[in-house]
Amino acid sequence: MRRLVVNNAETMKTTRSNKPANKLANKLANKLANKRLAVLGAGKIGGILLRAFLEQKLVQPKRVHATVRHAEKARALARQLGITVSTDNRAAVRDADIILLAVKPQAVKEVLEEIKPEMKPGKVIVSVVASVTTQLMEKQLGMDLPVIRAMPNTPCAIGCGMTGIAKGIHAGKEQMEIAQAMFEAVGRVVVVDEKHIDAVTGLSASGTAFIYIILESLAEGGVKVGLPRDVATLLAAQTMMGAARMVLDTGDHPALLKDAVTTPAGSTMDGILELEDGKLRVTLIKAVMKATQRAKELIVES
């Protein structure tokens, strides 16, 4: 059985650290020192990233300006985070070096139109918006500004995220290092060609929801065979984390690790037969395919 190699593809480079304290993260984090950040759309993912960046002290609170659509939300968030939060995107980007775009795809056009007069060389847009291409954003801005697409996931909230980043044609090494530094601080980063970003959306961004369903179902199985729910949930969650860590830390192919658990005529094999009968594999493959496809469609609707 071949070992799993996660970073050999020409277009994909992964960084392995989850720890902001390590050398690489420190070096990258320095790239953000004294930078001014605008977060346009501090909702679920924008808010998670913003909180994580502040907790990691990646940016100074006084150098951050976030926006939302509703004024009352802006006031509440400003109180919570101790930063400037408004509904004024133009004001937010005026002095910003890095603009993190985290609105829904449908709002991108309007937001880019709004900030266009403030955009000038030296600024970089890092967009976590699903399905809106760098080309579309560059066209909308009407100038040669660096745009980077990033697709993070919600475990960024606890420093265990997975983010794919892809560069637009005007983004260079310096801007990619800035984006890498941001997402390295909250998990791992993979650099991909932009054509793969929808697939990253379908696998690791949407994938967290798939994993929660699997985890919940395993716990239900535990409850069915008599375990208290809290114990069942702990067993399921720690088992999933342990299995994932085995893949990441050993580099072994998951099938090899699975074989090591499956003793001949043992109980695991009976469980696996049920999974095969229930078409778990094909169902998960199709879930990633459908989510990827949907990510491509969103832009058509916006």
Ligand SMILES: NC(=O)c1ccc[n+]([C@@H]2O[C@H](COP(=O)([O-])OP(=O)(O)OC[C@H]3O[C@@H](n4cnc5c(N)ncnc54)[C@H](OP(=O)(O)O)[C@@H]3O)[C@@H](O)[C@H]2O)c1
């Ligand atoms: N959720 C995830 O796990 C995840 C992961 C990766 C990428 N993404 C992408 O991130 C984007 C946001 O998703 P989300 O789940 O975070 O959605 P969300 O919770 O609805 O957040 C969107 C935010 O944008 C704000 N907003 C709307 N119009 C605005 C405008 N014109 N100017 C400034 N702010 C505006 C909203 O303000 P109000 O709160 O006042 O309405 C809200 O705070 C989507 O494109 C999604 O594809 C999401």
